[in-house]
Structure formats: structure tokens, C-alpha cells
Amino acid sequence: MRAVRLLGLGDLAVVDVARPEPGDHDVVVQVQAAGICGTDRHLFLGEFPSRPPVTLGHEFAGVVVAVGAKVGIAPGTLVACDPNIFCGTCAECRRGRVNLCEANVAIGLARDGGFAEYAVIPAHRALPLPAGMTAEAGAFAEPLACTLHGLDVARLIPGERAMVLGGGVIGLLAVQLARAAGAEVLLVTRNPHKRAVALGLGAQHTAATLDEAQALWPRGADAVIECAGVTETMTRAPDLAAPGGRVVILGVLPKGAKVAWQPFDLLFREVSILPAFINPFTQSRALDLIANGTVQTAPLISRRVTLEEAAHAIATPALPADIKLLVLP
Ligand SMILES: [Zn+2]
Ligand SMILES: [Zn+2]
Incomplete structure (x- = not known):
């Protein structure tokens, strides 16, 4: 074969x-x-x-x-x-x-x-x-299961704001899960086609750049879900979180890569950094979410x-x- x-x-x-x-x-x-x-x-x-x-x-x-x-x-x-x-x-x-x-x-x-x-x-x-x-x-099922673990970690409640960074498959799955959790969703991606897909999947807002996203939501998001895996979005994700907000890391930077965060800012605004790695017991739920039409x-x-x-x-x-x-x- x-x-x-x-x-x-x-x-x-x-x-x-x-x-x-x-x-x-x-x-x-x-x-x-x-x-x-x-x-x-x-x-x-x-x-x-x-x-x-x-x-x-x-x-x-x-x-x-x-x-x-x-x-x-x-x-x-x-x-x-x-x-x-x-x-x-x-x-x-x-x-x-x-x-x-x-x-x-x-x-x-x-x-x-x-x-x-x-x-x-x-x-x-x-x-x-x-x-x-x-x-x-x-x-x-597998990429959705990994994204679902990220959304489990994000602990969104209805009425919160979720900002998804990155319009790849993980970002567009995260958009759908955040909507299903009752959040107001903003997707950030440079690509106009992916912004259009996100709107079709239920995102209420899109932005082409992080600056544009910050202007739309000046107070920040209750959950920032990093799905781009690039240095710029990873570095700026905490800045885009509201006081008391969570930054969920699903994106993968190359092994050994480092980013600069401000511990003073994380502490004084109590912003949590929450990595979500792979799919612990989430893949059956992922299949159900696809089967019942919650996720397209x-x-x-x-x-x-x-x-x-x-x-x-x-x-x-x-x-x-x-x-x-x-x-x-
Ligand atoms: Zn994969
Ligand atoms: Zn083991």
C-alpha cells in the first residue's frame, strides 16, 4: 500500500x-x-x-x-x-x-x-x-477534541466575551464552541475569506488585526483563545484580555521559542495563562457535537x-x- x-x-x-x-x-x-x-x-x-x-x-x-x-x-x-x-x-x-x-x-x-x-x-x-x-x-474529531479541551479550560459562561486569535481550523472550531457556550465572539485573522467563514459560523464580530480587535473591545475579552501559534499573537494575547480574564493557549510555537510577557500586568490585572494540551477524554464529546450539528x-x-x-x-x-x-x- x-x-x-x-x-x-x-x-x-x-x-x-x-x-x-x-x-x-x-x-x-x-x-x-x-x-x-x-x-x-x-x-x-x-x-x-x-x-x-x-x-x-x-x-x-x-x-x-x-x-x-x-x-x-x-x-x-x-x-x-x-x-x-x-x-x-x-x-x-x-x-x-x-x-x-x-x-x-x-x-x-x-x-x-x-x-x-x-x-x-x-x-x-x-x-x-x-x-x-x-x-x-x-x-x-481529533482537532475538535483538542479545541474542546481549550474551551473546557476557558470556562466561558453565557454573556462573556471570547476573542479568538487565528482563523485556521482550530480558530474556526473555537469560534463555534465559544458560541455554543453562550459567549459573544470576535475572531481575529488577516485573511478576509476566513473572516467571512467565521461570520457564517456564528461569530458576531471579526477584525483583521490585533489593533483593530483592541479598538472594538477596549476593556478586553473575558477569554482570549490563542489559536494562531505565532509570536505576535502569543505575546499580545494578555494585553487583549480584560481584568480577571483568561488567556488559553492552543497554538503551537516551535520548541524553544520564547515570548515576552509582563508579570506585573498579569498580576495587577489578574490575567491567567492557561495552556490546553491535546484531548484528554474529549473526543467522544467532539463526535457528539459534530453529530448534533453544534459544530459544522x-x-x-x-x-x-x-x-x-x-x-x-x-x-x-x-x-x-x-x-x-x-x-x-
Ligand atoms: Zn493535529
Ligand atoms: Zn502515562
Whole structure:
């Protein structure tokens, strides 16, 4: 079968590999849709830890075609992959903080993932899709689960103001979750297409720049949700928060990057910085939110590409108007 494999730093290729067989506790998924994520580009550039050679792709859904002897999922079931295999025995897992597992093995980063015709995953990381959901929608379960963790951390209450920084897929999912939480939502992105999509998904306001956003909401936002992962937005996020506000960090800066914040200002205005890492027990709720129509995914699909096109797309910078590219192997 064909697979998009990271062979080393900056070395990505579509290669032929053996079709995987299930172990006793595994399922083999015929991948029908797999999302390309900013993390895939970070992996290609060596800005995020990985273990090459490895098949990338950690946001995918498809149909189960083979199962191990001890698996309860029937072949033919549509499933979404939860890529994080936590160990269950480390100090953090024992406290229920599985997203901070010291021995987490991420599918598509540390072991073979979904940019391939088939992927083998542990059955307990295969979440059956709610009735009627397509694999294309199911491919959004993982990014939505990560965004949902961020919104859980934000603890928005109805009537609060949420400012979302960044109009990529995470930002546009955060817009929908903040609206569902009853917040008034302002999305900040330079890209006019993404601003239009945000308005269509329920955002009440948009701004092209941080200065424009600050002028719209001079008191600041109760929650600033950083989804851009760039130095400027990360640095200025606390300035955009109201007194007593929260800054939630979902965006990923390269490992080792630093930003300058003013502890005096954080203290005197009691602004909290709240990072939200991956998807601790949030992916089932994510699937339900897609199934019941609270979160729309179709408007977020920019392009559908082949495995060959995927390798090129990961190795080159994202186009400004691109939201989510789906790989259809
Ligand atoms: Zn991702
Ligand atoms: Zn653990």
C-alpha cells in the first residue's frame, strides 16, 4: 500500500509499504479521510518531536476492515482515531491527567498514522462514528477534541466575551464552541475569506488585526483563545484580555521559542495563562457535537488531495486561505 512517510528531518516521501496486520487488540482502518495539521509541518521541519521513519497523519477516520482476536468492534464499522495512546501507569496517568502522560505514544508522530491506505491502531483508540456521520466529518474529531479541551479550560459562561486569535481550523472550531457556550465572539485573522467563514459560523464580530480587535473591545475579552501559534499573537494575547480574564493557549510555537510577557500586568490585572494540551477524554464529546450539528465541519474543508499531493502540501507553507486539507487516500 502507499503511505506518506517522514524519513528524516525535511525528508518526506510517498512510498510502498506492507499493508498492516492487526495484533490481538488492534483494528485495521481503511483510511477514508485524514486531515493535514500544522503539526505535520512542524514535524517535517523538526520543530516538534517525532520518531522517523514514520507514516504521518493523526486526524483520520475510515472503515474497520480487519480486527484482532480480542476486539469487540465489528468489521465495517466507521471509526475516528484518537491518536494519543497514554500508558495508564505513569504518575500523571494515575492522577487522571492522561494528556500529560510521560510515555504517550502518538499515532502519526511516534508510530504509523493515517496518511496511508490502511492504518493499524489499538481498538481502544478507535471511536465508532455516530450514526450517519461521514468519515470526512469524523476526521475533524481529533482537532475538535483538542479545541474542546481549550474551551473546557476557558470556562466561558453565557454573556462573556471570547476573542479568538487565528482563523485556521482550530480558530474556526473555537469560534463555534465559544458560541455554543453562550459567549459573544470576535475572531481575529488577516485573511478576509476566513473572516467571512467565521461570520457564517456564528461569530458576531471579526477584525483583521490585533489593533483593530483592541479598538472594538477596549476593556478586553473575558477569554482570549490563542489559536494562531505565532509570536505576535502569543505575546499580545494578555494585553487583549480584560481584568480577571483568561488567556488559553492552543497554538503551537516551535520548541524553544520564547515570548515576552509582563508579570506585573498579569498580576495587577489578574490575567491567567492557561495552556490546553491535546484531548484528554474529549473526543467522544467532539463526535457528539459534530453529530448534533453544534459544530459544522464542511465549511472548513478547503481542498481534498491525494497522498502524493499531501506530501507536497506538508512540505510547503500553507496557502493563506487554506483552512483544512483532507487527504483521501
Ligand atoms: Zn493535529
Ligand atoms: Zn502515562
